[in-house]
Amino acid sequence: MTSTDTADDDTEPTGGDAEPTTLTFMCVRNAGRSQMATAFAERERAERGLEDAVEIVTGGTAPADEVHDVVVEALAEVGLDVNGRTPRHVSETTLAASDFVATMGCSTLELPGVDTDDWDLDDPGERPIEEVREIRDEIERRVVAVFDERFGKQ
Numbered sequence: 001m002t003s004t005d006t007a008d009d010d011t012e013p014t015g016g017d018a019e020p021t022t023l024t025f026m027c028v029r030n031a032g033r034s035q036m037a038t039a040f041a042e043r044e045r046a047e048r049g050l051e052d053a054v055e056i057v058t059g060g061t062a063p064a065d066e067v068h069d070v071v072v073e074a075l076a077e078v079g080l081d082v083n084g085r086t087p088r089h090v091s092e093t094t095l096a097a098s099d100f101v102a103t104m105g106c107s108t109l110e111l112p113g114v115d116t117d118d119w120d121l122d123d124p125g126e127r128p129i130e131e132v133r134e135i136r137d138e139i140e141r142r143v144v145a146v147f148d149e150r151f152g153k154q
Contacts, residue, residue, distance in 0.1 A: 020055040021150065024098040030060030030087035032071045032124040033104035036136055039080040040143040048147065048154055057098065059090025068125045074132045078140075100146065 025037035038058040045054045064087045072083050095101055096111055103109050105120040119142055124132040148154070 018053070020053055021100070022055045022057060022098045023146065023150075024057040024059070024090065024095060024101045025104070026059050026061070026090050026095070026101065027104035027123075028060050028062050028106050029064040029125070030058060030090070031064035031066065032068045033119070033121050033135065033139060034058050034060065034102075035067050035071055035082055035085060035087070036075060036124075036139045037102060037104070037143055039075050039082050040140045041147070043080060044143060044147045048151060050151060053151075057090070057094060059088045059094065061090065063087035063089050070127065070129055070132050071124055071136075073129060074124070074136045077133070078136070100150070102142070102146070 023041055025034040025041065027034040035058065038056055041054075041056045045051060045056060067082055067085050067087065075082050095109070096114065098111075098114055100115045100117075101109060101111065103116070103118045105118060105122070109116050109118070119139070121135055121138065122131070124135045127135070
């Protein structure tokens with residue numbers, strides 16, 4: 001898996017015989033909260049050695065042109081680089097094929113057979129960096145909790 005798995009990537013994972021667990025992080029514009037969640041999920045996947053066991057997908061229903069600058073800045077402060085990433089569209093098919101979907105406060109999504117959770121987080125796009133740091137830290141906490149719940153505490 002690469003660090004830029006996206007909703008529109010049709011490649012098959014490589015490695016073991018078991019299907020990977022697909023974790024999807026989405027919001028409307030895929031320019032802030034879902035990008036932060038994806039960056040933290042990629043870090044957790046790598047730190048736990050789950051590259052072949054976890055597929056990470058991110059996308060939005062109406063993607064923006066670029067990731068919010070303040071999000072790039074806030075993630076850089078904690079050593080995560082999302083500079084140059086492009087928001088992507090996420091399809092209903094991709095969502096339905098996921099094992100877990102986290103929406104960021106902009107959905108009442110219900111998918112049969114898919115574990116969904118709406119994190120109800122403020123959009124960081126037009127907020128000052130001090131507020132974005134708080135949103136970032138809450139997203140990190142939630143992503144670590146998802147990994148702990150699904151793959152055991154590290």
